[in-house]
Amino acid sequence: xxxxxxxxxxxPGLNFEQAVAVQIAKEREAKRRQQQRKTDAxxxxxxxxxxxxxxxxxxxSAVQEWARALLGLPRQSSTRSSxxxxxxxxxxxxxPDEPTPEEVExxxxxxxxxxxxxxxxxxxxxxxxxxxxxxxxxxxxxxMRIMVSKEAVLIVFRDEAKEKxxxxxxxxxxxxxxxxxxxxxxxALKAIRKKLCEKRAAAVEPYFCHFxxxxxxxxxxxxxxxxxxxxxxxxxxFRKVKLNWRTPQLDELIKLADDxxxxxxSTKKQKDRLKEFFQSRGGYSPNVPxxxxxxxxKTLPRCLIKPEILTEGIDEITIDSLExxxxxxxxxxxIDILKTKLGKSNSMAFSSS
Numbered sequence: 334x335x336x337x338x339x340x341x342x343x344x345p346g347l348n349f350e351q352a353v354a355v356q357i358a359k360e361r362e363a364k365r366r367q368q369q370r371k372t373d374a375x376x377x378x379x380x381x382x383x384x385x386x387x388x389x390x391x392x393x394s395a396v397q398e399w400a401r402a403l404l405g406l407p408r409q410s411s412t413r414s415s416x417x418x419x420x421x422x423x424x425x426x427x428x429p430d431e432p433t434p435e436e437v438e439x440x441x442x443x444x445x446x447x448x449x450x451x452x453x454x455x456x457x458x459x460x461x462x463x464x465x466x467x468x469x470x471x472x473x474x475x476x477m478r479i480m481v482s483k484e485a486v487l488i489v490f491r492d493e494a495k496e497k498x499x500x501x502x503x504x505x506x507x508x509x510x511x512x513x514x515x516x517x518x519x520x521a522l523k524a525i526r527k528k529l530c531e532k533r534a535a536a537v538e539p540y541f542c543h544f545x546x547x548x549x550x551x552x553x554x555x556x557x558x559x560x561x562x563x564x565x566x567x568x569x570x571f572r573k574v575k576l577n578w579r580t581p582q583l584d585e586l587i588k589l590a591d592d593x594x595x596x597x598x599s600t601k602k603q604k605d606r607l608k609e610f611f612q613s614r615g616g617y618s619p620n621v622p623x624x625x626x627x628x629x630x631k632t633l634p635r636c637l638i639k640p641e642i643l644t645e646g647i648d649e650i651t652i653d654s655l656e657x658x659x660x661x662x663x664x665x666x667x668i669d670i671l672k673t674k675l676g677k678s679n680s681m682a683f684s685s686s
Contacts, residue, residue, distance in 0.1 A: 349658060350631040353550045354557040360527075368598035371655060394433060396440075435679070447489075454485040518563070525561045525571075532607060533558065533590035536597050540670050547634050548662050552590060556630040557583075561614050572615040577622065578629045578642045582664040596675075625651065634660040 434438070458481040463469055469477075498505075524604065534552040541549055551557060557579075564572040579587075591611055595604040624646030629638050635657045643652060 347632065349547045349554075349630070349634065349660075350550050351552045352630075354631055356555070357553060383521055388671065406499045418570060435646075450483075451485050451489065454488060455481050458484065489525050504620065507562075507618075509520055512655075522561050522563075524559055526555055528610070530555045532594045533587065536590050536594040537667075537671065540674060541667060544663070544667070546662065547637075547658075548664070548667055551637075551662070552587070554630055557633075558587070562618065564615060564618075567615075570615055573612060573617045573624065575617045577624065577627060578638050578646075580637055580639055580664075582668065583637050586664055586671070589668060589675065592675055629657075631657075632656050634658050635665075636660075636662055644685055 416530075455478065459474070459478060462477055462481070463474070530553065537552055557576075559576045560574040561571050562574055564570045594611075595607045598604045598607055624642050627647075628647070628651070631654075633655070635643065638657070
């Protein structure tokens, strides 16, 4: 499976705890820069004069003319003077109601997206053709643009045919969904993983502060948390991608962190929202990713990884590149602490109800 978030750049010579600390520092700096860019953009926008929103003038007429052509009716003249029947009456007899504003907007958005896609491909081909001849005259460029435009349209239809063929194969829907993810959707899926990391780590931090070594920062590493993907069988819904390298104990620890996270929120509204967030990820995907496509974080302790993954799933060269440590992690004690804390919380809630 192609992962949305590959391994981040590792600083050489760092152990797992140090690598996580560097990752957190980089995220904080990126967040600060993002906020600064947002502030600068708002200030720039405030200086500019407001512009009118795009008006789809004449779109209704264009749709009606297109419908006339489908029905074999003559094109409506802008200077029609026939006293027998008006174009509006004639169209009313043969055409459905005018499109709603929502339908018009959807059509315009689709048209705009397709046009931008074609323009991008055309410009890319033009740049390739005139890479070694930038001084070509306008006539040559015009003829080349015509030829390249035809090629771009053919490419679009070929791509659609490939997509239909891909969907007809086993697992094809999943692959197509991943291919079609926009940059905004990819960013949103990464943000889900980041939020999981932050909420789970914050939930266990007060109880793990006395631990030393990897366990203290284990849940602060985003790569320890499973990814979320779009469900091809349920448009607009998510599903989880199980990290098969995690041991059952690590899975149990993360499940307990999920249970504890909403209880750490200050208000009922916040608790409910966080519960909905966890539930919105849906169930696990039935697909089992190849171990080579789902590697554990670098320098992670071996005891947190299933033995069969290291002996059968991943080759020795890849294992060596991960620089896994032999540090012992006391997951059992951490699990017992969370179970105890959740048990006390549950009994208090029961006695007060």
